[in-house]
Amino acid sequence: MLSYTTILVGSSIFVLYVIHKYLDFRKAVQSIQDHPGYRTLFTVALPIIPKHIRGICPGHLTGWSRKHGEFEEAGWDIASVVSALPAARVIIMLADPAAIKEVTSSRARFPKPVEQYKVLSFFGSNVVITEGDEWKRQRKIAAPAFSERNNRLVWDESINIMLDLFENVWGTQDSITVDHIVDLTVAIALLVIGIAGFGQRATWTGGEVVPAGHSMTFKDALHEVSTRVHMKLILPNWVLNWGPTETIRHFKLAYDNLERYMVEMVQARKTGEKKEERYDLFSNLLDANEEESEGQAKLSDGELIGNIFIFLIAGHETTAHTLAFTFALLALYPDEQEILYRHIKSVLPDGRRPNYEDMGSLSYSMAVFNETLRMFPLAEDTTLVTSNAAGEKLTVPVPQGTYVTIHTPGLHYNPRYWEDPHVFKPSRFLGDWPRDAFLPFSGGPRACVGRRFSETEAVAILSLIVSRYKVEVKEEPQFAGETFEQRRERLLKCGSSITIYPVRAPLVFKRR
Numbered sequence: 433m434l435s436y437t438t439i440l441v442g443s444s445i446f447v448l449y450v451i452h453k454y455l456d457f458r459k460a461v462q463s464i465q466d467h468p469g470y471r472t473l474f475t476v477a478l479p480i481i482p483k484h485i486r487g488i489c490p491g492h493l494t495g496w497s498r499k500h501g502e503f504e505e506a507g508w509d510i511a512s513v514v515s516a517l518p519a520a521r522v523i524i525m526l527a528d529p530a531a532i533k534e535v536t537s538s539r540a541r542f543p544k545p546v547e548q549y550k551v552l553s554f555f556g557s558n559v560v561i562t563e564g565d566e567w568k569r570q571r572k573i574a575a576p577a578f579s580e581r582n583n584r585l586v587w588d589e590s591i592n593i594m595l596d597l598f599e600n601v602w603g604t605q606d607s608i609t610v611d612h613i614v615d616l617t618v619a620i621a622l623l624v625i626g627i628a629g630f631g632q633r634a635t636w637t638g639g640e641v642v643p644a645g646h647s648m649t650f651k652d653a654l655h656e657v658s659t660r661v662h663m664k665l666i667l668p669n670w671v672l673n674w675g676p677t678e679t680i681r682h683f684k685l686a687y688d689n690l691e692r693y694m695v696e697m698v699q700a701r702k703t704g705e706k707k708e709e710r711y712d713l714f715s716n717l718l719d720a721n722e723e724e725s726e727g728q729a730k731l732s733d734g735e736l737i738g739n740i741f742i743f744l745i746a747g748h749e750t751t752a753h754t755l756a757f758t759f760a761l762l763a764l765y766p767d768e769q770e771i772l773y774r775h776i777k778s779v780l781p782d783g784r785r786p787n788y789e790d791m792g793s794l795s796y797s798m799a800v801f802n803e804t805l806r807m808f809p810l811a812e813d814t815t816l817v818t819s820n821a822a823g824e825k826l827t828v829p830v831p832q833g834t835y836v837t838i839h840t841p842g843l844h845y846n847p848r849y850w851e852d853p854h855v856f857k858p859s860r861f862l863g864d865w866p867r868d869a870f871l872p873f874s875g876g877p878r879a880c881v882g883r884r885f886s887e888t889e890a891v892a893i894l895s896l897i898v899s900r901y902k903v904e905v906k907e908e909p910q911f912a913g914e915t916f917e918q919r920r921e922r923l924l925k926c927g928s929s930i931t932i933y934p935v936r937a938p939l940v941f942k943r944r
C-alpha cells in the first residue's frame with residue numbers, strides 16, 4: 433500500500449510539473465504576442481497521426497489537407513502553432529509571399545534544421561543535408577552539373593524514351609489501359625534519370641546485359657533502390673546485412689549493386705585516357721569537380737556519390753509523381769486537355785519530333801505542369817530555424833529557436849493571389865502571374881537545383897503523349913454512378929511517402 437505521504441509527495445511533484453509546463457507554454461505564447469493560430473498539448477506531428485486533433489497535436493498532413501484554411505481561421509497569412517509537451521515549442525507558418533521571401537533570401541538567419549535530414553546521408557555527404565560554408569562548397573560544385581547541355585540531353589532522351597514506349601510497347605493498340613498512372617510515370621522518370629542523370633541508357637523491352645562483378649543491371653538496381661529507399665531509412669544496417677526476408681535481401685543486393693556501379697563510374701572517369709563528351713549529371717559533376725577552383729576543396733569520392741544519389745532521391749519521385757497528377761487532372765478536365773492538344777498542334781502541326789528549341793513555344797504544356805505543381809506542391813512545407821532575436825519585417829516576433837515553416841499549400845491556395853484556387857486553370861500561368869506566390873521548388877539561394885531538369889522532362893513527355901493520345905479516366909462498373917466531384921476526389925486522393933502521390937488513378941490512353 434502506498435503511504436499517504438508518498439501520494440502527497442507524488443501528486444505535489446506532478447502538480448509542480450504541470451505548473452512548470454503551463455508557465456513555459458504561456459511564455460512561448462507571449463513570445464509571439466499571442467499571434468493567432470492553434471495551441472496543442474503535444475509538439476510532435478507523428479506520421480501515425482496524420483490529421484490535426486484540436487488541442488491535442490498538430491498532424492503531419494494537416495497543412496496539406498487544410499490548404500489555406502489555417503490562415504483563414506487565424507485571420508492572417510502568418511499563423512502560429514504553440515505546443516506544450518515534451519517542451520514548449522513555437523512554429524510560425526507562412527503563407528505570405530513577402531514574409532517567405534524574407535526567409536528564403538536570408539538563409540544565415542534561417543538555417544535549415546539539417547539534423548532532420550541526416551538519414552539522407554547514407555550514400556555520402558551531399559548538398560541537401562549540409563548547411564553554411566559546407567553547403568556552399570557542395571552547391572558550387574553541384575549546381576553547374578545542371579547545365580544547358582544537360583537540359584538538352586534531358587529533352588532528347590525524354591523524347592527517345594517516349595518514342596520507344598509508343599513503338600515497342602504500346603505498338604498498334606488503339607487504347608492502352610494503365611491501371612495506376614504512377615506506375616507509368618515512375619517507369620518513365622527512371623529511364624530519364626538513368627540516362628540524363630547517370631549516363632546509363634536502358635530500353636522498355638530490356639535486353640541490357642549484367643556486367644561482370646554485378647548481379648543486376650543498372651536499371652534494375654536503380655529501380656529497386658529508388659522505389660524501396662524507405663527501407664534504408666527505417667531499417668538498421670544489421671537488419672539489412674542479416675536479410676530476414678526476401679524483400680530485404682533483394683533490396684540489399686540492389687543497393688550494393690548500385691553503390692558498386694557508382695564507384696566504378698567514378699573510377700572509370702579518373703583512369704580513362706580519353707574523355708568522352710558526356711553531359712549527364714554524373715559526368716558533369718565529375719568534370720566540375722576536376723576544375724580547379726581557388727581555395728575550394730574538391731568533393732571527395734564519397735561526396736560525389738552522395739550528391740549523385742541525392743539527385744536521384746530528390747529528382748526521381750518528385751517529377752514522376754507530379755506527372756502522375758498532371759495526367760489525372762487532364763483526364764478529369766477534357767476541355768482543358770483539348771485546349772492543350774490544340775496548342776501543341778499549333779506548335780507542331782506536322783507531327784514532327786519536338787526539339788529542345790520548341791520548349792519555349794510549348795507554353796501551354798508548361799502552364800499545365802505549373803498548375804499541377806500549384807495544386808499539388810509535393811514538398812508539403814519546408815521548415816527552417818531562426819537564429820536571431822527577432823525577424824524585423826515579420827508582423828509577428830520570431831524568437832530565437834522558433835521553427836519557421838514555408839506553408840506551400842497555404843501559399844498556393846491563398847485567394848489573395850490565386851483566383852478560384854481550387855479550380856484547375858492552367859491558363860493562369862500564361863502572361864503575368866504572381867511569381868512570389870508560387871514556390872513548388874522553394875526559393876532563394878537554396879531553391880531546387882533540378883527545377884529546369886524536371887520542367888524540361890515534363891514538357892517533353894506531356895507534349896508528346898498529348899499530341900498522340902487522348903487521356904481518359906478508366907470506366908469501372910463499381911463507379912458507374914459517381915458524380916464529377918466524387919470522381920475527382922477518388923482520382924486525386926493523396927498518399928504521402930517522401931512526396932505526396934495519387935493513391936490510385938486508373939487511366940486510358942486512346943490513340944488520336
Ligand code: HEM
Pocket residue numbers: 559560571742743744746747748750751754810811814815872873874877878879880881882883885886
Ligand atoms: C517536380 C519536381 C521537383 C520538385 C517539386 C522539387 C522540389 C524541391 C524543393 C521544394 C526543394 C527545397 C527543399 C528544402 O529546402 O528543404 C528542392 C531542393 C533540391 N532539389 Fe528538387 N524538386 C524537383 C525536382 C528535382 C530534380 C529533377 C532534381 C535533380 C535531378 C532535384 C534536386 C534537388 C536538390 C539537389 C535539392 C537541394 C538543393 C540545396 O539544398 O541546395 N530536384 N527541390
